[in-house]
Amino acid sequence: MNRSWAGLGGYRDAEARRFQRQALPIILAGERQVATLTASYLEQLYREVDSRARRVSLDLDGVTGEALRGVAPEDVYERPFVEVRTALSKGDSLDAAVARGAHRLETITKTDLQLARTHTVRAVADDMPRFEYTVRVLQGEYDCALCMIASTQRYHKKDLAPIHPGCDCLVKTVAADYDPGQIVDEERLERIHDLVEESLGTFDRGGRAIDYRKIIIAREHGEIGPVLGFRGQRFTGPDDIHLPT
Structure with a gap:
């Protein structure tokens, strides 16, 4: 190509x-x-x-x-x-x-x-x-922080797996008789907490893992469906991306 x-x-x-x-x-x-x-x-x-x-x-x-x-x-x-x-x-x-x-x-x-x-x-x-949930599986040597956080969560199968442009993650299905819970890899999530704090200096270590829903959310994109992004971002154009303060 x-x-x-x-x-x-x-x-x-x-x-x-x-x-x-x-x-x-x-x-x-x-x-x-x-x-x-x-x-x-x-x-x-x-x-x-x-x-x-x-x-x-x-x-x-x-x-x-x-x-x-x-x-x-x-x-x-x-x-x-x-x-x-x-x-x-x-x-x-x-x-x-x-x-x-x-x-x-x-x-x-x-x-x-x-x-x-x-x-x-x-x-x-x-x-x-008999498949009720899906779990994101990371691929490749490098993965963005958004996908890494999402890979620690489980999703209901009715929800289209949130993506961002260029995402290469795979999806693993989970049987309905075994709900792994909202957090499937708390250790990895805690490591990501540390990296976010080191990089942005904005992480509240007093928060629990489930509070990451306040940082990472699924947005509806007019064409490609749910897209992962930080709360506070606006995707009107490459010059208009705003990280949370």
């Missing part, structure tokens, strides 16, 4: 249409593969708790493409080109503007793949009555 982006030679409307013709089928295929693998994974887990479970039926069109955001993919993947033109209008060099567009493209692509995963979890889990 990066090679296709870098090799466009221009970032006007004509190049955007050409890029979409080439890239969107590949992106959609990736989303469908993620959805299929996620459904198979959940089916395998469910058979461990219910050997009589029937095979999962998944409408791939309902968990990929336009279904993810309620916005046509052509419009979504126009945004990296808008990013380039906006950067140029602000005086950035062409190389810097193209790099900004590439970053926007990467974030959008990763987010869509993650949305395919979380939408599939919600769709498939609806047909799995």
Whole structure:
């Protein structure tokens, strides 16, 4: 994808249409593969708790493409080109503007793949009555503090797993007859408390773990659903992000 982006030679409307013709089928295929693998994974887990479970039926069109955001993919993947033109209008060099567009493209692509995963979890889990809860599973060498905090909590399956753009976390399902409780890893949560205090100097050590709901919340995003963020942030644009004081 990066090679296709870098090799466009221009970032006007004509190049955007050409890029979409080439890239969107590949992106959609990736989303469908993620959805299929996620459904198979959940089916395998469910058979461990219910050997009589029937095979999962998944409408791939309902968990990929336009279904993810309620916005046509052509419009979504126009945004990296808008990013380039906006950067140029602000005086950035062409190389810097193209790099900004590439970053926007990467974030959008990763987010869509993650949305395919979380939408599939919600769709498939609806047909799995013995699964009641989900737990976030961290991936990769580095994870943001928001995901790390969320990974210490359990969620009801009816709630679409909150994400942030570029999130790569997986979801583990938990049987209804075993509620792990709101906090599933208090030791990790306490370590995160320490790091937050060291970094921001705002943590109230007298608070209990459940009070982290006052710091991290799930926001409704118009397209991608619940998004993790700190209370007090406003996501009107990259220049308008405000951390709590």
